[in-house]
Amino acid sequence: MLEIDKKISDFVKMHGGMYRRYSDDFIIILPTEEKTQEYLEQIIKRFNAYHNEGLLELQPRKTQVFRLDRQGDLENIGHLFEPKLNKLKRNINFLGFSFDGKHVTLRGKTISKYSYRRRHKAIGIAKDYKKTKGFKGSDKLYMLYSERGQNGKGNFLTYVHRVKKEFSNDPVDAPIKNNMVKIRRTLEKYQPRG
Known part of the structure; x- marks a missing residue:
């Protein structure tokens, strides 16, 4: 695991979440809490800091943030962040699969x-x-x-x-x-x- 991956993984685990990366795709899953958006903003700031060091770049048009409630309703909340993130996608897509909040296809x-x-x-x-x-x-x-x-x-x-x-x-x-x-x-x- 790269040093960056370890730092992100440790931060996410500290907040009860999970981080997985394959090549240049990654997914972060955090439990929904009052401070979840704040944690996500901190993660995005960390990615931007790595970009400033020439190590990694988050592309807002490819970066998506979703909220999943207990009923399985999935909501893209990319518009709540600065810079605005991709808000067009309705499903979570990762490693060839799509998750709509209820089903994997x-x-x-x-x-x-x-x-x-x-x-x-x-x-x-x-x-x-x-x-x-x-x-x-x-x-x-x-x-x-x-x-x-x-x-x-x-x-x-x-x-x-x-x-x-x-x-x-x-x-x-x-x-x-x-x-x-x-x-x-x-x-x-x-x-x-x-």
């Missing part, structure tokens, strides 16, 4: 990117089809997009299934079903004829 952008890559890899293999050799590389494609993952290492689907176990009542994996069928149909559709 895959982000539309995540699904589109996944489907696009799967389809274009299949099209590339289909266009290279040879009657004597078949779909060269299709075995790797099936493994890459199968439930088992590539060489047992895991893949996007195994990641989604781990999240599904944590949020078993949410429709996390609904849009990515039938991968093998979709690959086969794409291979058949783009296979050279004649």
Whole structure:
């Protein structure tokens, strides 16, 4: 953990919260109290201080702050801060998932990117089809997009299934079903004829 991460994590833990970072995305969760906004402002000031030292920069258009009440109503409160933070987003988006206050789902952008890559890899293999050799590389494609993952290492689907176990009542994996069928149909559709 970087020194900055440790400082932020310690500050957040001191106030009963949680801090997680992956690459350049991070999330801070604090319990709702009277001073929560004050704590968040202190965190933002710390980020700005790190920016002044040339270490880190918070981008107001990408930074979002939400309040979640006990009923699961999620409210973007970015407009309460200076400088004004992104107030357009209605859901918390983190690591390819979206949380609306009640349910966790895959982000539309995540699904589109996944489907696009799967389809274009299949099209590339289909266009290279040879009657004597078949779909060269299709075995790797099936493994890459199968439930088992590539060489047992895991893949996007195994990641989604781990999240599904944590949020078993949410429709996390609904849009990515039938991968093998979709690959086969794409291979058949783009296979050279004649």
